[in-house]
Amino acid sequence: MTRSFDGVLLDNAHVDSALVDSALVDSALVDSALSDSALFDAARPVLGDDAVDACLRRLHAPLRIALAGTLKAGKSTLLNALIGHSVAPTDATECTRVVTTYRRAPAPVAEAVHDGGRRTPIRWPPDGTGKALHSLEVGLPAPLLERYTLVDTPGTSSNSRAVSARTLAYLDPDDGVCEADAVVYLLRSLHDSDLALLRRVQAQVGRGGPLGVVGVLSRADEDGPTPAELRDDPRLDGLPRDFLPVSGLLALRGRTLRQDEFTALAALARRPVAELDAALVSPGRFLAATGHDGLLDAWGMHGIAEAVALVRGGATTAPALAAALIRRSGLEGLTRILEARIGERAAALRMRAALRELRGRLAGRATRLVAGIDRALADDHALVELRTLGALPGLTTLPVPTRIALDRVLGGAGTRPTVRLGLPAGVSGREMHAAAVRAAMHWRRRLDDPLLDPRARRALRAAVRSCEGVAAGAAVRTRAS
Amino acid sequence: MSVTADPRSARPETAEMAGLLDRLRVLTAGTGRPDLADRLARARTRVTDPRMRVVVTGETGQGLSALVDALAPAAPGTRERPVDDEGRLLLVGSPGVSGVDSARAAAALPLVAGADAVLFVSDASRELTEPEITYLDQVRRLCPTVVGVVTKIDRYPRWADVQRANRRHLTQADIDIPLFPVSSRMLAAAHRTRDHALAIESGVPQLADHLRERVLVNATQVLHAGVVNDVRAVTDQVALGLNAELTALRDPAAGTVAERRLHEARVTADALRDRTAGWQIVLADGATELGADVDHDLRHRLRELVREAEADIVSSDPAKRWEEFGSWLDGRVAECVQANVVLAETRSRELAERVAIRFADDGRVALPALDLGGTEALEPVRELEALDSRKAGIVQRLISSMRGSYGGILMVGVMTTLAGLALVNPWSIGAGVLLGANTFREDRKARTARRQAEAKTAVARLMDDVLFHVGRESRFRLREVQRTLRDHFTALAAEMTRTADDALRAAGEARRLAGEGRDARIAEVEEQLGELRTLRVRAAGLVR
Known part of the structure; x- marks a missing residue:
């Protein structure tokens, strides 16, 4: 090998740009975002530019994705694969011992967060971990981190109870809920410890915690269960069953x-x-x-x-x-599902967070503006869809084909209208409108079933609302053309 | 997996041992001791059928079945598969456990307790986890011969690091077992390509050799040592009677020597009786103590668990994570019960040893096999019951807060009517809102408190159930242990007393014998004693 070859990274830009660009924001979202930004402009005279800009910064805060799983499930390797660099240290023996957050920064920086909140800069990778260390934070100029903040957690059932406890404290804190927007759960074979942790995370979905759990079957070698076996495993009742086979190493x-x-x-x-x-x-x-x-x-x-x-x-x-x-x-499958589930709704979710902050700052002043914000916040269908998607695996009273159909129409595979309705890409606005109305009627009829339990009823109602949204969008497009 | 021996292919020392036992049995039966002869017959069965069971255990997905296939290629699909050509070593696959706190781990433990050796399997993709170490520690206490196996070394170039880390964890936990790195795939490739060197590199032949040479030989030695102990005890007892008779025969004239010898024989017999007389008290006391200790241990563990669970319940609203709490509790209960079973097992063995000392100072007395098996007690008794007041309807909560505000309006309204205002006025409405909100808050607090109380009751009821079922099973098992020990030692005591009595009787009879009859008898007894000595020396020679 000549030296000039050493360390030359091949052009992986196409992968990054694919990850970033695939956040195809549909037209409806752009429309609402425009009217929402008018709300911010209206608030400027009241609050001053600085305060409004601080709220707007929320719009650019990335979503938090936590990687969880048992010891040596390949969390750090997958994280490195997502970022595209070997950042998180990996080894043959247990390596990640504290919760480590990877966020965007203009230049590489690493900080240790001590118990009590004090921060000190450290060298990266860290050599040995201090006793009173709470977590680590690493800043990197990686394109993926513009959209996602990634959180690497130590494996549960580690060799030391203290390390496992740190992960539990992050994923299922005693006070409040997990701060991650989504949890990617990796497993190599299904153990009772996996089931227990999955249950604890799933229990927080829809309660203000993570918006969903994405299962990954970490393929370090050819052993372990197949995705089909996991789909049929009775122990996974009420938990996410779709485990994407991904080899972080490859x-x-x-x-x-x-x-x-x-x-x-x-x-x-x-x-x-x-x-x-x-x-x-x-x-x-x-x-x-x-x-x-x-x-x-x-x-x-x-x-x-x-x-x-x-x-x-x-x-x-x-x-x-x-x-x-x-x-x-199989990495692309994972990024696709992250995009479809979380990424495509990122704009709506961020806008909600920013509006809520703006409303808090306006408290007591400009009542008409607050009313406008409340109206905007009332339309939380993107959030409802996400919560319903996250809770779908638990709706065991619905038959599996119904759950699959619900997943699609709620935008589990992508939020574009054609994806939701299963239509070919070039379909006309009129046809789409007709299909959306048919779908809405189909789901509304299912609501008539008197034996539905309340959670299933909510899911079906969300599906009706999603179909109506698509129909409305299609009607607007037809009229415009 | 377990390994067993087949009498068809008995090894030379086994055949010799069997022949020796046969000869001794004939001799013993000839001296009128059918009870001792029976004991020898049982020993012979043990010697000629020394099948060793090696249980293979570990977490699921660690290459358990591949290892079994590599070690025992013959008879795939059967539960017990032979490792060696003679079929003396049988591998028994246990269901893979999935975390030590699971019911499956509990189910594997009785299998382990009945095994001659245990192979603990963990793959080279990661070091041993904390649950694995805990499980290994329990396994080690139930079966003294444990061999660690690190599988899949063909796939993980850094397996040596993993092995080193494993050794470190084991040393920390004070577990001293050999660790064998193996790869069943390398062995399969070696068979395909007839590459002998690769077969050696796979580590499987070394593991098989270790099982055959160390584990099997060790277990055989333990077995033979036990049999030699039997031989020694039987020859001692037979010789005691013969010696007493011989002394009496040699000195028929009722000389002082013979008198003294007879007296000595009597003293020996009395001493034996005295010594064994106490054993029943030792056993009865020990069994009572054992039962109390095991019961106390279980109660103590469950009480600690209840305390932990209650602390958890009080820390938050239990309804929110009730199911998850239930599965956590199930796991902890299984853990407690397992630890309790391990304690019962070790304490039972100690009791057996304590009783054995009453029979021989060095405790070299055959001990019975104690079977504490039976997994029923280890399975979860029943689920934690659901909370009744799981969710309070918003309507209900509204009604109760309305009730509160109604009282407020009335109270202040009546007072303000005295001042000439209407019953419903801003003051009374204000009081109504305040009291309503207060009731709403109080109501929520009360509901949480009620749920917490309900949760505590549910936990207490579950623990009661566990204590009832597990306690009953455990008492039943301990009674079984006591019965086994009693029968075993009663037979032993009967043998010894009979020996003493026989010696006295033979000596007495010998004095009445006269003339040629006596000489012939002397020769006969001397020959028998000589043969006993030879057999004893030969038996001792078989154990290296």
Whole structure:
């Protein structure tokens, strides 16, 4: 390897921009945002520019996503894969010992938060953790962090009760609810400790806590249950059942693939199949046959085997291999679901937070303006949809096909009208209107069932409201054209 | 998994041991001691069928079944599978446990208690977790021979670091067991490519060797040592009678020597009776104490748990997380019951040893197998009941606050009518709103308090139930233990008393024998004694 290759990051910009751009804000949201910003302008004479700008800053605060799971489930690796750099330290043995927040910052910075709230700058990665440490905060100039603040939690059922307790204190605090907007739960195989923690997090969904739990089946190797087995597992009743298979390691290696690594992998792929298979039987054999101990350390046996297979399958350049690795890892599925569930509603959620702050500052003054804000806050359907989506797995009184249909119409797979109604992309406004009205009628009819329990009734009502929203939007578009 | 031995392929020392026991049995039966002969027959059955059960346990998804397949490739799908060609070592797969606080872990424990050795499996993807260490600690207390296995070393290049971390955790927990790194996939690849070196690298052959050579041999040695103990006890008792008779035969003239010898025999017999007389008291006292201790331990643990649960209930509104609280409580109850069972098991063994000392100073007396099995008691008794006042309807709360405001309006309204105002006026409305809000707040507080009280009652009722069921099961099991011990030691005591009596009787009879009959009898007894000595020496030689 020549030195010039070392440390050269391949162009991964396409991945980041895909993550960021996919926040396709639909027209209805833009409309309401415009009228909402008029409210802010109206408040300027009353409160002064500084106060209003402080509220507006809320609009740009990213959403908090916590990564949780048992010891060595691959939380830090997945976090690194999402950010696109090896930031969070990972090791063969237990590594993350305190809750660590990764947020956006213009330049890299790391701070230790002590019990009591005092902050001190530290070196990164930290060497050993102090006793009275409450948490760590890392600032990074990464594009993904503009939209999401990521929180890495230590594994539960750790070797030390104190470490497990820290995670529990974050995910299910005694006073109040978890501050994360969404929880990504990773597991390698379903244990009772996983079930207990999932239950505790799910119990907070819709009570002001996280807006949803996204399950990830961390594929470190080929063992463990399959997503289909998890979907049918009776122990997961009332909990999220859809676990996306994601290999954080493959994704991270894809996103940080260096030219020298590619050259080494391509050389391995050129070796005769039988010879390489014999080397891939064990780490010892691989080292003896190739001497690539750096590669082995970073990629693991599974990663090398997968990468070689991809190179042989036609990924003959470094960017092609990087893209193939990311595809193979299933990371895009995860980011898609995060976008569909949380990201696409981010604008509405942030606007609510900003409006609520504005209303608090206006307390007692400008009553007409406050009334306008209250009207804007009253339309909380985006939030209702999210809560309903989060609570859907628990609605066991509804049959599974109904729950799947509800998930789609509530925007669980994306908030675009065509996605909600399952229509082809280029459909006309008139057709969409008709389809939306039909769907609204369908769900309203289901509401007539006298045996529905209240939670299911709320979910169906939310579906009706979503369909009506789509119909209204379509009507506006038809009239405009 | 467990390993058992098959008499078809008996090893040389086993065959020799069996032959020796047969010969001794004939000899013993010939001296008129069918009870001792029975004991030898039982020992023979044990020797010729020394199947060792090795239980494989660990959390689910750690490669348990792959390890079983690699260690015991024959007869896939059966529950007990042989590791060695002779079928002496049988692997028994236990259901994978999923966290030590689960009911499945509790179900695996009795299997472990009945095992000759335990393989504890954890894969190389991560170090041992705290629940695993806790489980391992319990396993170790139930079965002395535990072997740790780190699986999947073909997939994790850093397995050596994981192994080191595991060793560190084990040392911290004061658990001293060997750790074997293995890979069943490497072994499969080695079989495919006929690569002997790779098979060795997989670590499976070393583990199998360890099981065969150390675990099996150790267990066989323990078994043989027990049998040799039996042989020693039986030969001692038979020889006692024969020696007394011989002395009497040699000195028929009622000489002083013979008198003294007879007296000595009598003293020995009396001493034996004295010694064993106390055992029943020791057992009865010990059993009562054991029952009280086990019961107290369970009550203590549950009381602590109730205290913990109540603190949790008081800290917040219990209705919000009742189900989650229930599953937490179930887990903790299972933990308490497990720990209690472990205590009962160890204390029962101690009691058996204490009684055994009454029979021989060094306690080298055969101990009965104590079976504390039975998982029924370990399964959750029933669910925590739901809270009645889970949710108060908003209507109900409104009505009660209206009631409060009504009183306020009336109270102040009546007073202000005296001042000439209408019954409903701003003052009385103000009082109504204040009192209404107050009632609303009070109502919420009262509801939370009621829910907390209800939650405490539910917990107390569940604990009562647990204590009732588990306590009953535990008393039943301990009675069973006491019965086993009593039967065992009664038989032993009867043997010893009979030996003493026989010795006296034989000596008495010998004095009446005369002439040629006596000489012939002397020769006969001497020959029998000689053979007893030989058998005893040979038996001792079999245990290295």
